[in-house]
Amino acid sequence: MSVQVENLEKNMAKLTVEVEAERLEKALDTAYNRQKKSISIPGFRKGKVPRVMVEKMYGPEIFYEDAANILLQEAYPEAYDECGLEIVSQPSIDVVQLEKGKPFIFTAEVAVKPDVELGKYKGVTVTKIDTSVSDEEVDAEVERQRNSNARMVTVERPVENGDFTVIDFEGFVDDVPFEGGKAENYELEIGSHSFIDTFEDQLIGKNAGEELDVNVTFPEDYQVQDLAGKPAVFKVKINEVKTKELPELDDEFAQDVSEFDTLAEYREDVKKKLAERKEADAKRAKEDEAIAKIIDKSKMDIPDPMIDMHVSNMLNDFANNMARQGLSMDQYLQFTGMTTEKLREQMRPDAVKRIQSSLVLEKIAKEENIEVTDEDVDAKIEEMAKMYGMDAEQMKGYVRDEEKESIKRDIAIEKAVDLIMDNIKERAKASRKAKEEEHQEEQTEQ
Numbered sequence: 001m002s003v004q005v006e007n008l009e010k011n012m013a014k015l016t017v018e019v020e021a022e023r024l025e026k027a028l029d030t031a032y033n034r035q036k037k038s039i040s041i042p043g044f045r046k047g048k049v050p051r052v053m054v055e056k057m058y059g060p061e062i063f064y065e066d067a068a069n070i071l072l073q074e075a076y077p078e079a080y081d082e083c084g085l086e087i088v089s090q091p092s093i094d095v096v097q098l099e100k101g102k103p104f105i106f107t108a109e110v111a112v113k114p115d116v117e118l119g120k121y122k123g124v125t126v127t128k129i130d131t132s133v134s135d136e137e138v139d140a141e142v143e144r145q146r147n148s149n150a151r152m153v154t155v156e157r158p159v160e161n162g163d164f165t166v167i168d169f170e171g172f173v174d175d176v177p178f179e180g181g182k183a184e185n186y187e188l189e190i191g192s193h194s195f196i197d198t199f200e201d202q203l204i205g206k207n208a209g210e211e212l213d214v215n216v217t218f219p220e221d222y223q224v225q226d227l228a229g230k231p232a233v234f235k236v237k238i239n240e241v242k243t244k245e246l247p248e249l250d251d252e253f254a255q256d257v258s259e260f261d262t263l264a265e266y267r268e269d270v271k272k273k274l275a276e277r278k279e280a281d282a283k284r285a286k287e288d289e290a291i292a293k294i295i296d297k298s299k300m301d302i303p304d305p306m307i308d309m310h311v312s313n314m315l316n317d318f319a320n321n322m323a324r325q326g327l328s329m330d331q332y333l334q335f336t337g338m339t340t341e342k343l344r345e346q347m348r349p350d351a352v353k354r355i356q357s358s359l360v361l362e363k364i365a366k367e368e369n370i371e372v373t374d375e376d377v378d379a380k381i382e383e384m385a386k387m388y389g390m391d392a393e394q395m396k397g398y399v400r401d402e403e404k405e406s407i408k409r410d411i412a413i414e415k416a417v418d419l420i421m422d423n424i425k426e427r428a429k430a431s432r433k434a435k436e437e438e439h440q441e442e443q444t445e446q
Contacts, residue, residue: 003079011114011303013087016096017079019071019104028100031066060100068095071104079108086113089305111303116363119297121420124290128426129282133274141270142249145257150244158205159241161191165203166240169214173232180224181232185239196222203238211237223337283421290420294364295356302355310351311344318343358413365412368419372408380407 001023004016032054037047039054054062072093080087089111097105152164159165165188171181190200197216206212214234222228247253254266319329333339364370378396385395399407 001075001078001082003082005083005085007112008109011112011301012305013083013085013110013112015079015083015091015108015110017075017106017108019075019106021101021103023071023074024067024098024100024102024104027067027070027104028060028063030070031063034066035063064098068098068104068106072106075104075106076108085110087111088113089303089309092305111305111309113306114300114302114359116359117299118360118363118367119294119299121294121360121364122423123425124293124420124423125425125427126286126289126293128428129285131275131278131282133271133278137274138267138271141274142267145270146246146249146253147244149253149257150246152242153245155241155243156208157241158207159190159203159238160243161204162243163190164188164242164244165190165238166242167203168237168239169234171232171234173227173230178227178232181234199234203236206238208238208241211235223334286424286426287417287421290424291357291360291417294360294420295353298356298360298363300356300359302352302359306355307348307351310355311347314347314351315340315344318347361413361416362409364416364419368416370412370415370419372411372415376411377404377407380411 001020002018006014006016008014029051032051036049036051036054039049040046041049041053041057044050044053051063076091076093087110091108091110094107094109095105096107097103155163167186167188168184169182169186171178188195188200188203190203193200196218199214199216202212202214214236215231216234217231218224218227218229220229247256249263251262254260254263258266258269260266260269322329322332329340333343381396381399382392385392388395
């Protein structure tokens with residue numbers, strides 16, 4: 001097999017791969033063996049028709065498609081390894097020659113990892129973030145805990161804003177019920193705005209046991225086109241009215257929700273944890289700001305297929321997350337009125353940012369000769385093992401060489417981030433004049 005590489009514009013490349021005629025013949029024979037059980041010709045038992053007879057009757061092209069797929073699955077990975085390029089996209093395949101007795105030739109157009117011309121990455125100025133915790137923030141966090149530990153109680157009074165109602169309903173458009181418009185014993189929080197138009201408002205003042213007509217109009221951009229912009233009537237029965245009963249804010253509450261005996265101790269712990277959270281959030285925000293500024297001052301030409309592949313990976317991750325919540329991708333799209341194309345478009349800017357960040361940090365790691373030792377890798381695997389509740393040595397046995405290389409890249413990127421953050425300049429939120437001076441300073445340094 002031979003591989004020729006042609007460099008194209010915008011970090012694209014074309015691989016021209018020629019596979020020996022002998023391998024094509026083997027692939028054709030494999031394709032025949034896969035299909036022969038379904039081939040029937042008068043005078044032969046099913047599955048016993050010789051390949052030469054099949055090709056004589058239907059032409060040798062009958063096995064070409066399967067043979068091409070077999071060879072592509074074998075030859076492209078070989079070409080990938082042989083070409084020496086850092087390929088960052090799925091290939092766009094074009095079969096050039098497929099003829100019995102001749103070499104099989106195909107081209108694969110691929111995106112190549114772009115180089116980065118780094119801007120300033122040491123001494124980057126970031127906004128100083130106040131991580132102090134106020135008494136009001138502690139009060140708000142304690143109140144959130146009260147709400148999460150509240151119990152629901154049934155009340156014998158009219159519905160008020162903030163109540164939870166248990167309702168049966170069925171929706172009608174032009175006196176005809178519509179799909180998805182019916183439910184029984186549905187719990188609805190009044191004021192949550194989870195139902196369309198003024199549906200929730202019309203329940204206020206009503207009592208358990210009452211039945212009423214709720215008149216609403218579907219939004220013009222409603223995801224179900226048959227309902228968009230149309231007036232509807234919901235036949236509603238209120239089965240139950242509930243409200244939250246908050247626990248008393250005392251030492252007993254502190255003992256119920258924490259390991260502390262007194263409310264004062266609990267509040268002090270809340271303050272400490274809020275400070276830790278704000279510190280972590282501030283660290284991430286400053287990292288994001290620093291990396292964004294480095295990206296802004298750097299140059300790279302990211303090929304579209306690289307972005308497309310990254311978006312596809314993000315979409316797969318999103319679908320897996322939905323599946324873990326018991327929701328298929330088709331169901332999610334139906335409920336939200338989205339399409340796969342719209343979702344991909346929404347994900348694209350984030351994909352670009354992730355690629356830019358990764359490329360810049362990898363380049364910094366290379367420029368700074370950042371080394372990743374076997375000890376670094378072992379420590380990361382031990383960290384992963386702890387996270388999954390596994391034995392570290394057992395986890396090490398599961399990690400393959402290619403996964404170790406991926407771990408090494410991640411560690412190198414983490415070290416690059418540490419290097420950037422060790423050299424940042426912090427500045428309080430700047431006025432317009434200060435921002436202009438900072439910009440002039442950066443221009444001078446460049």
